[in-house]
Amino acid sequence: MDVRIGIQNSPRELGFETDQTAAEVEQAVADALAGKAQLRLTDSKGNVYVVPSAALAYVEIGSEESRRVGFVA
Numbered sequence: 001m002d003v004r005i006g007i008q009n010s011p012r013e014l015g016f017e018t019d020q021t022a023a024e025v026e027q028a029v030a031d032a033l034a035g036k037a038q039l040r041l042t043d044s045k046g047n048v049y050v051v052p053s054a055a056l057a058y059v060e061i062g063s064e065e066s067r068r069v070g071f072v073a
Contacts, residue, residue: 001025002062003041008055016043022061029059 003025005014018025018041025041032039032053039051039059 002060004060004062005039005049005051006057006059007051008057010055014049014051016041016047016049018042019044025059025061029056032056 001018001020001022003016003018007014020028020041028041029039032051033056036053039049039053039056041049043049
C-alpha cells in the first residue's frame with residue numbers, strides 16, 4: 001500500500017510503499033497524534049521513517065490493492 005506524508009514547512013512530501021495494512025497505518029497515525037512524540041512507519045524494503053507528530057501536515061493512505069502491470073484486454 002502507498003503512504004504519503006506531508007510535513008509542515010517542507011515543500012516535498014514523503015512517499016513510500018509499505019506492507020502494513022491500512023488499519024495499522026491509521027492506528028500508528030492516531031497514536032502519534034494522541035500523544036506520542038513521533039510517527040514511526042516501515043516501508044516494504046525495511047527502511048524506517050520517523051516523523052515528529054508536531055510536524056505532520058497530512059497522511060494519505062492508499063488502497064491495499066496491488067498495481068497491475070500491462071494492458072487489460
